Amino acid sequence: MKKFMNGAASMVAESLEGFVSAHDSMVMFGAGRKFVRRRHLAPGKVAIISGGGAGHEPMHVGFVGHGMLDAACTGHIFTSPNPDQVIAAIAETDTGAGCLLIVKNYDGDVMNFEMAAETVSGRHRIETVIVSDDVAAQGAARRTGRRGVAGTLIVEKMLGAAAEAGSDLAGLKALGDRLSTQIRTMGVALSGVTVPDTARATFTLEPDEMEVGVGIHGEPGLYRQKIADADTIASMICNAILADMGQHNSDQALLLVNGFGGTPTPELYLIYNVARRLFEASGIRIARSLVGTYVTSLDMAGLSVTLSLLDEETLHLWDAPVLTAALRWLRHDPTNFGTEDVHLS
Amino acid sequence: MKKFMNGAASMVAESLEGFVSAHDSMVMFGAGRKFVRRRHLAPGKVAIISGGGAGHEPMHVGFVGHGMLDAACTGHIFTSPNPDQVIAAIAETDTGAGCLLIVKNYDGDVMNFEMAAETVSGRHRIETVIVSDDVAAQGAARRTGRRGVAGTLIVEKMLGAAAEAGSDLAGLKALGDRLSTQIRTMGVALSGVTVPDTARATFTLEPDEMEVGVGIHGEPGLYRQKIADADTIASMICNAILADMGQHNSDQALLLVNGFGGTPTPELYLIYNVARRLFEASGIRIARSLVGTYVTSLDMAGLSVTLSLLDEETLHLWDAPVLTAALRWLRHDPTNFGTEDVHLS
Incomplete structure (x- = not known):
């Protein structure tokens, strides 16, 4: 395991310090450096707070900013933030309209965000949306529910846009729960992941193997098989997503192809190219792409494909302006884009 | 070597198809798919054209768009595009004000862009800017000049902004040559890189080694040594850059910490955090950051640090709006940023 760090114990804090320093017009540390928050809060807007273990960057700190999150709480690597961090974020970002917590479905995260919500329940109005978009969870994992993986980005983007547009807490909670039924993700890994603290890989693959149905914490997936070509891998993933999605009325969707950290961008575009064709062949028009x-998952080689069905409302929320370190646009899909439109600064 | 691909021969074309499809409001293929171009050309503007081997993505295709490149020509992996591609890009994007070619300093790239420029010299006005920002080249490499590495991004951004603002061809050429004296980069690798065609790593490091002074084609660096902590690595790089930069009058700079493909973002921010402090301790204020x-370099684990001295003109060019797949802002460092400023769509 080789990493650019001074030590496993300090690496998350040092990296966050660099992040805040690089983007200091947009974000700042909250009290006691317990979380990263938007520098300029919008009074009267529901605060959107998320977080989780470190090792998933740019999520969540990279999504703090206009049109997305108000605060992100980061734990140690692959470890939930503690309730104290979440409580501090709530106290500092609730400007009167309450807080929506967006939590990936893992026991530690769910427990700690829940404890925080209970602790402040007398002083703040809180709702929680659990993200569980991973189609691959089964067996024991299936009983505690699907994991929250790359679809979290979409949930945070859309709820952030809705909050920015003035949705109230109850409306955001209802929207978040509805999004859960429309977003599906599946991942494949070509390597395990080395956690800095233990310096051990979480699983080891042979040079000709891939792990299918992985999450983002280096946990083993559904099964292991010989590596296949891109057409075959994309087809496997898309079929699993479509089968899991079942009957639906949507004819358009957002397609997200997400790298796990160690996979070069050109490979992501290559898989995107195949997946887009496959989904469109099944009758779903890919109206938006990311x-x-x-x-x-730290430096894991691998990727996930996420399909998010779109209706008029969610399409509008996706297209709404966003300005964060990792995601930014003023309007998406600017089909009439001309030079006269961008001299806005 | 495990990659998401259908075969080494088709992977660049398949990936580019995905890229164009994902960003089709912004870019399109040029004639014969020989290059990727901006969908909406600006008549009367000098066309900015760059390119190089595949394997450096998002550079250059990710930089095609408003405020940066008009066209990018992509060769096979780590292989220069051929003159025919460059000629086609010139013919299609020159709207009358001529073309500026931005070329990284490698023999193959320089030769092929030069051949293209000579071939069209009767029909188009062409100037060429060679990027050579790597401080690490020495010995034989030093005699043919420094390599062009991550500083290329800065050259393309600034020249793109100047062209957008109406600079003529001679002005852009002079600016480009001036930028060369103000940008310095040094890279360190924790792994070699596996080229899909050969399925072999270009160099192999022991688990406790790092390669110092690497470029972006998997070529060996200046020397190999035991891996050090982040403070030591950043200090080595920053000192080499400052020593090479020599005397200068600038008191502010842009700091770019760039990952080579296999290094997670948090490690980049960690190195950024140290490097920023070191440069500021030496009297250079970090006014802008990326x-x-x-x-x-495909999936190589490693990173480079680039320092680009800023004056009033280059700061303004860096801040100018840019809208490409990989780099986008309407204005950088929005210190007075408030919610009222972003509802622009």
């Missing part, structure tokens, strides 16, 4: 390394 | 994976 390809990049956003929801990671 | 941290991310922009100029890559």
Whole structure:
């Protein structure tokens, strides 16, 4: 295991300090450096707070900013933030309209965000949306529910846009729960992941193997098989997503191809190219696309494909302006884009 | 070597198809798919054209768009595009004000862009800017000049902004040559890189080694040594850059920490944090920052640090609006940023 760090114990704090320093017009540390927050809060807007273990960057700190999160709480690597961090974030970012917590479905995260919500329940109005977009969870994992993986980005983007547009807490909670039924993700890994503290890989693959149905914490996936070509891998993933999605009325979707940290961007675009064709052949028009390394598992080689069905409302929320370190646009899909439109600064 | 691909021969073309499809409001293929161009050309503007081997993505195709490149020509992996591609890009994007070619200093690239420029010299006005920002080249490499590495991003951004603002061809050429004296980069690798065609790593490091002074084609660096902690590595790089930069009058700079493809973003921010402090301790204020994976060497683990001295003109060019797949802002460092400023779509 080789990493650019001074020591495993300090690496998250040092990296966050660099992040805040690089983006200091947009974000700042909250009290006691317990979380990263938007520098300029919008009074009267519901605060959107998320977080989780470190090791998934740019999620969540990279999504703090206008149109997305108000605060992100980062734990140690692959470890939930503690309730104290979440409580501090709530206290500092609730400007009167309450807080929506967006939590990936892992026991530690769910427990700690829940404890925080209970602790402040007398002083703040809180709702929680659990993200569980991973189609691959089964067996024991299936009983505690699907994991929250790359679809979290979409949930945070859309709820952030809705909050920015003035949705109230109850409306955001209802929207978040509805999004859960429309977003599906599946991942494949070509390597395990080395956690700095233990300096051990979480699983080891032979040079000709891949792990299918992985999450973002280096946990083993559904099964292991010989590596296949890109057409075969994309087809496997897309079929699993479509089968899991079942009957639906949507004819358009957002397609997100997300790298896990160690996979070069050109490979993501290559898989995107195949997946887009496959989904479109099944009758789903890919109306919006996002390809990049956003929801990671440290330096794991691998990727996930996320399909998010779109209706008029969610399309509008996706297109709404966003200005964060990792995700930024003023309007998406600017089909009439001309030079006269961008001299806005 | 494990990659998401259908075969080494088709992977660049398949990936480019995905890229164009994902960003089709912004870019399109040029004639014969020989290059990727901006969908909406600006008549009367000098066309900015760059390119190089594949394997460095998002550079250059990710930089095609408003405020940066008009066209990018992509060769096979780590292989220059051929003159025919460059000629086609010139013919299609020159709207009357001529073309500026931005070329990284490698023999193959320089030769092929030069041949293209000579071939069209009767029909188009052409100037060429050679990027050579790598402080690490020495010995034989030093005699043919420094390599062009991550500083290329800065040259393309600034020249793109100047062209957008109406600079003529002679002005852009002079600016480009001046930029060369103000940008310095040094890179360190924790792994070699596996080229898909050969399926072999270009160099192999022991688990406790790092390669210092690497470029972006997997070529060996200046020397190999035991891996050090982040403070030591950043200090080595910053000192080499400052020593090479020599006497200068600038008191502010842009700091770019660039990942080579296999290094997670948090490690880049960690190195950024140290490097920023070191440069500021030496009297250079870091006025602008960019941290991310922009100029890559396939999946190589490693990073480079680039210092670009800023004056009033270059600061203004850096801040100018840019809208490409990989780099986008309407204005940088929005210190007075408030919610009222972004509802622009």
